[in-house]
Amino acid sequence: MEGEAVFIRRADHGARILVVDDDALARRSLRAMLERSYYVVETVESGPEALALLTTYQPDLILLDIQMPGMDGLEVCRRIRVLPDGDLLPIIFLTGDERLDLHAEALRAKGDDFLRKPIRSAELIIRVRSLMRLKRLQAEVLAERDNLLDLQKQREQLFEFIVHDLKNPLSAIQMGLELLDTGDAIDATSQIQVHRLRDTARYMGRMIQNILDIGRAEQVGLELRRTRFGLATWMSGLQQEVESQAQSRHHQLSWECPDELEVEADPECLQRLLLNLIDNALKYSPSGSHTRIMARSEGSGVRLEVRDQGEGIPEAMREQIFGKFVRLDEGSADLRSGSGLGLAFCRMAAEAHEGRIWVEDNTPKGSVFVLEIPRIHRAGLRDPDSDGGKA
Numbered sequence: 473m474e475g476e477a478v479f480i481r482r483a484d485h486g487a488r489i490l491v492v493d494d495d496a497l498a499r500r501s502l503r504a505m506l507e508r509s510y511y512v513v514e515t516v517e518s519g520p521e522a523l524a525l526l527t528t529y530q531p532d533l534i535l536l537d538i539q540m541p542g543m544d545g546l547e548v549c550r551r552i553r554v555l556p557d558g559d560l561l562p563i564i565f566l567t568g569d570e571r572l573d574l575h576a577e578a579l580r581a582k583g584d585d586f587l588r589k590p591i592r593s594a595e596l597i598i599r600v601r602s603l604m605r606l607k608r609l610q611a612e613v614l615a616e617r618d619n620l621l622d623l624q625k626q627r628e629q630l631f632e633f634i635v636h637d638l639k640n641p642l643s644a645i646q647m648g649l650e651l652l653d654t655g656d657a658i659d660a661t662s663q664i665q666v667h668r669l670r671d672t673a674r675y676m677g678r679m680i681q682n683i684l685d686i687g688r689a690e691q692v693g694l695e696l697r698r699t700r701f702g703l704a705t706w707m708s709g710l711q712q713e714v715e716s717q718a719q720s721r722h723h724q725l726s727w728e729c730p731d732e733l734e735v736e737a738d739p740e741c742l743q744r745l746l747l748n749l750i751d752n753a754l755k756y757s758p759s760g761s762h763t764r765i766m767a768r769s770e771g772s773g774v775r776l777e778v779r780d781q782g783e784g785i786p787e788a789m790r791e792q793i794f795g796k797f798v799r800l801d802e803g804s805a806d807l808r809s810g811s812g813l814g815l816a817f818c819r820m821a822a823e824a825h826e827g828r829i830w831v832e833d834n835t836p837k838g839s840v841f842v843l844e845i846p847r848i849h850r851a852g853l854r855d856p857d858s859d860g861g862k863a
């Protein structure tokens with residue numbers, strides 16, 4: 473409306489600005505310019521005073537004179553940048569010095585902007601506003617990031633709760649299937665179905681346990697229950713667990729292990745590691761393939777191999793596939809079921825045993841997954857200050 477002033481409240485209206493300048497006249501004139509634009513101004517006349525004030529007062533921006541007796545503005549800026557959140561505070565340097573290289577020096581000291589005296593009001597206010605705007609956007613991005621991190625944490629917790637709650641019903645299904653299998657109430661065809669269901673339930677159980685263990689390992693590390701055991705007997709338990717699954721896929725499994733070979737390790741954890749590798753060999757090899765599972769002594773350790781005739785793994789991916797959620801051919805229509813967590817669990821389990829796991833080419837085709845772990849757990853020989861004793 474004609475003749476009537478329209479007052480628009482800007483977002484930085486009332487923002488706090490700290491002026492640091494040893495020249496009283498400069499302080500007065502800067503205060504006047506800033507207050508005319510509705511900023512709230514605080515002034516001090518030296519670097520040490522500014523640093524002391526910052527322990528109790530939080531400005532939104534600092535105007536910092538470079539030439540001051542005692543501590544110069546460049547030094548004050550460097551000290552502010554190492555304070556908690558000090559690197560987020562917008563700082564504009566002011567100087568009456570004509571030297572050209574001073575600008576570069578000011579930026580090296582991590583100032584955000586630079587103004588030469590005499591300061592013109594319009595220019596000062598434009599620079600202050602644009603830095604305030606950047607600060608606001610930065611604060612919004614940081615708040616958004618914190619929000620996303622919170623949400624991600626909540627989702628991970630929810631995911632873990634759900635997965636954990638799947639364990640009990642799955643155990644009930646497994647027990648029911650075992651009971652059906654032992655009675656004579658079912659005919660041969662139904663028995664094949666029961667075996668398939670039992671194998672699928674076991675596979676699901678391993679997936680669930682991988683997810684729970686990885687979540688737990690990331691928080692407190694994998695807890696191992698080490699004992700000394702013979703690998704040959706242990707392998708026959710493994711064989712029973714997967715044999716019918718392999719048969720239903722017309723997949724031949726062969727097992728090789730010297731009778732006397734012993735290891736000090738967590739048998740259950742090692743079994744899940746090997747079962748993950750065998751699951752993969754079955755999943756990623758054509759029907760009718762042959763997979764060899766071998767254990768042998770190697771120096772002071774034990775070497776376990778799963779040698780399949782599957783599609784192999786491109787060299788560029790041989791390290792990545794041990795990462796969480798990494799799957800080859802992601803997005804392809806024929807992607808087989810899986811979570812991309814099996815090999816991540818294998819790596820964690822290998823490392824918890826102070827061992828290594830990797831994949832090589834098999835000849836003429838397929839992959840060899842190799843696990844090497846020490847035969848004896850050398851806890852007593854380890855550095856007592858290291859935290860590896862958790863495992």
Ligand code: ADP
Nearest residue numbers: 752753756782793799800810811812813814815
């Ligand atoms: P998942 O099998 O649940 O996808 P894994 O972590 O066990 O997850 O394996 C990651 C990926 O590595 C698989 O998706 C598959 O692409 C590839 N992979 C694993 N084992 C083999 C194998 N024996 N042969 C070929 N590819 C494999």
